Amino acid sequence: MSTTYRPVAWNPNKRRYDGVALSAIAGFLAVAIGAQAFLRPELTIETLLIRALGAAAFTLLNVILCIGPLARLDRRFLPLLYNRRHLGVMMFTLALSHGAFSIVQFHSAGALNPIVSVLVSNDRYGTAAQLPFQPFGLAALGILFLMAATSHDFWLHNLTAPVWKALHMCVYLAYTLIVAHVIFGVLQQEVRPWLGWTLAAAVLVVFGLHLAAARREAAGDRENRNANPDGFVDVCGVDEIPEKRAVVTCLSGERVAVFRYDGRISALSNVCQHQNGPLGEGRIVDGCIVCPWHGYEYRPETVVSPAASTEKVPTFDVRVHAGRVLVHPRPHAAGTRIEPALVLEARTA
Numbered sequence: 374m375s376t377t378y379r380p381v382a383w384n385p386n387k388r389r390y391d392g393v394a395l396s397a398i399a400g401f402l403a404v405a406i407g408a409q410a411f412l413r414p415e416l417t418i419e420t421l422l423i424r425a426l427g428a429a430a431f432t433l434l435n436v437i438l439c440i441g442p443l444a445r446l447d448r449r450f451l452p453l454l455y456n457r458r459h460l461g462v463m464m465f466t467l468a469l470s471h472g473a474f475s476i477v478q479f480h481s482a483g484a485l486n487p488i489v490s491v492l493v494s495n496d497r498y499g500t501a502a503q504l505p506f507q508p509f510g511l512a513a514l515g516i517l518f519l520m521a522a523t524s525h526d527f528w529l530h531n532l533t534a535p536v537w538k539a540l541h542m543c544v545y546l547a548y549t550l551i552v553a554h555v556i557f558g559v560l561q562q563e564v565r566p567w568l569g570w571t572l573a574a575a576v577l578v579v580f581g582l583h584l585a586a587a588r589r590e591a592a593g594d595r596e597n598r599n600a601n602p603d604g605f606v607d608v609c610g611v612d613e614i615p616e617k618r619a620v621v622t623c624l625s626g627e628r629v630a631v632f633r634y635d636g637r638i639s640a641l642s643n644v645c646q647h648q649n650g651p652l653g654e655g656r657i658v659d660g661c662i663v664c665p666w667h668g669y670e671y672r673p674e675t676v677v678s679p680a681a682s683t684e685k686v687p688t689f690d691v692r693v694h695a696g697r698v699l700v701h702p703r704p705h706a707a708g709t710r711i712e713p714a715l716v717l718e719a720r721t722a
């Protein structure tokens with residue numbers, strides 16, 4: 374709902390979220406360092422730290438990537454999505470510490486610039502066992518840096534949503550680079566079979582959850598073809614829409630959310646202007662639709678955010694006939710005011 378820079382608004386939920394996340398990270402690092410020190414007493418503290426930080430960053434990245442599909446599959450995971458970007462910044466801090474310690478440890482003693490040394494010190498491209506794995510980590514770190522640095526909504530508004538989203542989709546490229554970093558790095562150097570199995574399981578879980586969420590959404594994206602001769606499409610019965618909530622349908626290839634509130638029905642694009650959150654999974658609070666992902670608000674008749682803000686989504690003509698809700702699939706320009714259909718009048722007519 375912002376048109377200009379707004380500072381991060383802290384609230385007790387965000388503090389609790391961050392507190393739990395930071396405690397879990399501290400616990401992970403303590404257990405990882407303690408367990409390795411016990412099992413491999415010959416390792417130096419530097420190596421213990423480098424490994425624990427890398428493992429913590431990668432584990433957190435897996436968690437972050439699972440939150441999106443989990444929230445799509447089960448609404449109970451939505452609270453995790455709400456401040457996912459905080460987890461992203463924490464993960465970047467862990468990855469940066471891991472990368473920085475590694476560079477100091479392995480690349481700072483020679484005459485070469487340490488970053489150049491990461492890129493050129495190993496040129497054995499002939500065998501998988503000796504392939505230089507650190508450049509993969511460096512490339513991933515560069516992507517994670519860009520994402521962490523632009524995570525605030527200030528950048529979302531200034532870069533524009535498509536650029537920001539394209540940049541943040543690069544997380545999957547970073548993930549692939551890190552998997553390569555681990556496969557060609559630590560998995561080649563040591564006989565720790567459980568490490569390979571853990572990596573394979575993590576990749577399978579991330580991939581499987583994305584596949585399951587995509588299948589669920591594809592099922593909901595089947596075009597609604599119940600069109601009347603006047604072009605209006607029969608979406609559902611009035612009573613099928615819970616009060617202050619929506620039913621989502623697919624019209625002309627777009628997801629449309631049909632909200633019912635205070636005896637009225639309004640139809641609007643299901644796609645939140647912030648980060649494409651599913652508006653139809655939100656509800657109406659104090660007269661505004663609240664996006665379930667990060668709480669952006671829109672007035673249902675105009676679908677413009679309240680106060681002096683710029684976010685708008687397209688609206689659709691809607692009518693009620695014989696207890697059925699009919700929506701015209703042609704969208705109006707974002708923010709166009711459309712009179713809601715009245716439920717009671719239509720019933721008595």
Ligand code: HEM
Pocket residue numbers: 420423424425427428429430431434468469471472473475476479491507509510511512513514517551554555558559
């Ligand atoms: C400048 C960038 C990076 C450098 C120079 C670097 C370097 C290294 C080195 C030298 C190791 C082997 C440590 C050892 O076995 O003693 C390692 C392992 C590892 N790295 Fe990186 N890395 C970088 C970035 C990253 C990033 C961005 C991530 C993940 C977010 C990552 C995740 C890991 C993991 C999971 C391991 C295996 C840890 C273990 O043994 O359990 N690295 N890295």
Ligand code: FES
Pocket residue numbers: 645646647648649650651664665666667668669
């Ligand atoms: S996607 Fe963030 S508020 Fe809607």
